[in-house]
Amino acid sequence: MENLLIILLALTCTIVPFWMGERYGLVRLVSPMHLLAYFCAFGFLIKVAVYSVDPDLAFYTRFIDTAGAMLRGAGYLAAFVMLMCLGYRLALRPCDPRLAIREARLIAGGLARQGWLFVAAFAVAGLTFALILQARGMSLFSTDLLTAFNQDKQINVNRDGVGATLAGIKMLFVVPKCAFVMLLAQGLVLRAPWLMLQAGVLALLLVMIALVSGDRFELVELLVFACATYLIVVSFLGLRSVLWMIGGAVGVFTMAAYMTALRGVDAGLWEQIVRSTYFLDINAAVMVTDQVGPETYLLGESYGWWTFGWVPRALWLDKPAIDLGVFFKRDVMGVMTGGAFNVTGPGEAFMNFGWAGAFVGFVLGWVYRRAEVVLLAPRHCLRFGAFYLYPLLLYPFVQATLHSSFSGFIVAAVVQAVLIMAMIVVFVPRLRARPVRSAGVAHV
Numbered sequence: 001m002e003n004l005l006i007i008l009l010a011l012t013c014t015i016v017p018f019w020m021g022e023r024y025g026l027v028r029l030v031s032p033m034h035l036l037a038y039f040c041a042f043g044f045l046i047k048v049a050v051y052s053v054d055p056d057l058a059f060y061t062r063f064i065d066t067a068g069a070m071l072r073g074a075g076y077l078a079a080f081v082m083l084m085c086l087g088y089r090l091a092l093r094p095c096d097p098r099l100a101i102r103e104a105r106l107i108a109g110g111l112a113r114q115g116w117l118f119v120a121a122f123a124v125a126g127l128t129f130a131l132i133l134q135a136r137g138m139s140l141f142s143t144d145l146l147t148a149f150n151q152d153k154q155i156n157v158n159r160d161g162v163g164a165t166l167a168g169i170k171m172l173f174v175v176p177k178c179a180f181v182m183l184l185a186q187g188l189v190l191r192a193p194w195l196m197l198q199a200g201v202l203a204l205l206l207v208m209i210a211l212v213s214g215d216r217f218e219l220v221e222l223l224v225f226a227c228a229t230y231l232i233v234v235s236f237l238g239l240r241s242v243l244w245m246i247g248g249a250v251g252v253f254t255m256a257a258y259m260t261a262l263r264g265v266d267a268g269l270w271e272q273i274v275r276s277t278y279f280l281d282i283n284a285a286v287m288v289t290d291q292v293g294p295e296t297y298l299l300g301e302s303y304g305w306w307t308f309g310w311v312p313r314a315l316w317l318d319k320p321a322i323d324l325g326v327f328f329k330r331d332v333m334g335v336m337t338g339g340a341f342n343v344t345g346p347g348e349a350f351m352n353f354g355w356a357g358a359f360v361g362f363v364l365g366w367v368y369r370r371a372e373v374v375l376l377a378p379r380h381c382l383r384f385g386a387f388y389l390y391p392l393l394l395y396p397f398v399q400a401t402l403h404s405s406f407s408g409f410i411v412a413a414v415v416q417a418v419l420i421m422a423m424i425v426v427f428v429p430r431l432r433a434r435p436v437r438s439a440g441v442a443h444v
Contacts, residue, residue: 003052006074010045010282013081020085026097026376027390028237030228032368032398033088036280039402040081043279043344048074050274057275059283063333064290073286080346080361081280087365095373101235103381108185108233110429117427118198121179125205128172129212173209174392174416176202178423181225181391185233207255216256217399223252228391232376277342280402284328284347289355291332298352302327305407323408324348345401364401371397384421385428392420 018037025031051058051070060069111117180202187195203222210218227245231237260272277284302324309322321327325340328351333341345364349357371394380386393413400409 002068002071003048006048006071007045007052009074009078010040010048013078014040014045016085017081020088024089024092026095026100026372027228027231028235030224030231030391030395032365032372032394033085035224035395035398036081036084036402039280039399042273043281043403044074044077047274047282057271058286059275059277059281060286060290063287063335066290069286069290070282072289073282076289076350076355076358077280077282077285077346079358080285080349082361083358084361084365084368087362087367088369089365091366091369093373095377097376099378100376100381100387101232103378104185104376104387105189105233107381107385107387107428108182109189111182111186111427112429113427114183114186114195114198117179117182117423118202121176121202122205124172124175125209128169131169131172132212170213171412171415171419173213174419175423176205176209177221177225178388178392178420180206180222181229181388182423182427184226184229185388188230188233210255211259214259216259217403219252219255219259221396221399223248224395225391228395232387232390277344278403280346281342281344284342284344285350287333287341288328288343288347288350292351292354294354296332296351297354300352302348302352303406306410309407309411322411324351324405325408327351342403343405344403345405348405368394368398385424388424388428389417389420393417 014037017033017040021029021031021033021035021037025033047058048070055061058070060073180199183195183202184199186192187199203226206222207219210216210222223245226248230241234241273279305320305322305324308319311319321340323340324343324347328343328347329335329337329339329341332351335341343351346357346361349360351357353360372390374380375386375390375394377386393416397409397413400406
């Protein structure tokens with residue numbers, strides 16, 4: 001009976017956000033509510049369904065065996081998700097998404113200096129790759145280069161068990177990502193095969209970046225970048241586009257499975273997903289609701305750790321981790337090895353405020369909606385090319401606040417936003433906003 005109740009909670013947390021995305025989202029299939037539904041499906045619904053058959057696969061069972069822990073964690077996670085949906089719903093204002101599509105197409109079609117943009121993407125990617133090799137003390141001609149990147153994602157672990165992930169250097173990879181989105185958008189608007197070819201080459205480059213970063217979520221990012229760009233500037237969802245998206249998803253899972261094999265683990269990709277704390281994870285919710293008490297609440301402290309995240313680890317070797325996942329693994333769960341556990345957005349909220357942390361979900365839902373509207377507002381598309389920031393910044397923000405932790409994202413996001421805006425200034429023509437009459441305004 002308990003398993004059935006948990007599965008019903010997980011199913012509700014998947015269906016309700018997806019329905020809200022379909023009903024109110026400004027971008028089909030990849031609105032913030034759609035993304036929430038996908039993360040719930042992989043991190044909550046699928047996992048609890050599998051655990052109901054084989055409980056030993058649950059990640060949390062390695063550390064706790066408290067009676068009713070799973071139900072408490074599921075209840076907290078469901079409350080967080082439902083309050084997130086409520087916050088999104090209450091942030092709705094009248095607007096017409098058709099205007100955003102029209103203005104986005106206008107700006108995307110006018111992209112300038114495409115050749116320089118293409119070259120800059122490869123130049124910055126090559127420079128970043130060289131800096132990573134130098135920091136790791138590795139050679140380009142090492143026979144086990146990709147294996148080393150995927151097995152050991154940290155270097156120079158300090159005495160507190162905190163490693164350097166070279167995140168500061170990897171921020172530069174946003175340049176080829178931005179170039180991919182820009183060229184893909186223009187190719188779709190102009191229906192220019194040569195631009196689509198350039199975007200395809202950059203997609204292959206981004207796959208190589210994922211291999212170098214050793215981060216399988218980079219592949220998910222690539223898929224979302226492509227889908228969101230298409231749905232913003234084209235909107236029409238026909239059979240051919242659906243087949244392309246399905247093919248892209250298959251490609252992502254295939255490459256992610258290859259990266260899993262490079263790590264030298266016995267478990268396959270699917271088993272790693274089920275036995276991990278990836279996505280909007282139920283295991284993290286179970287562990288924090290069981291292990292964290294009022295005497296250890298952080299009371300919002302972790303949301304301010306980004307303030308010292310600007311100092312490079314090369315200058316401050318013993319700098320504390322700004323990702324709460326390290327604290328979660330070491331101080332909460334008592335596992336003293338390097339690395340971190342994905343704490344998830346709900347987990348971070350509970351570690352700060354206990355059960356009241358569910359209301360952080362309400363705030364996040366409200367922020368998701370307001371950010372969605374701001375980035376897709378017609379005048380912002382015209383004056384700033386803001387729609388480019390939707391896949392490049394809003395999606396990573398949603399992913400980080402669901403899957404990871406706030407401070408771990410904010411430092412990189414600010415730097416990447418500066419780089420993206422610099423690219424918009426150089427390559428994207430912008431127009432003066434003008435009043436536009438619409439035949440009808442939909443309340444979305």
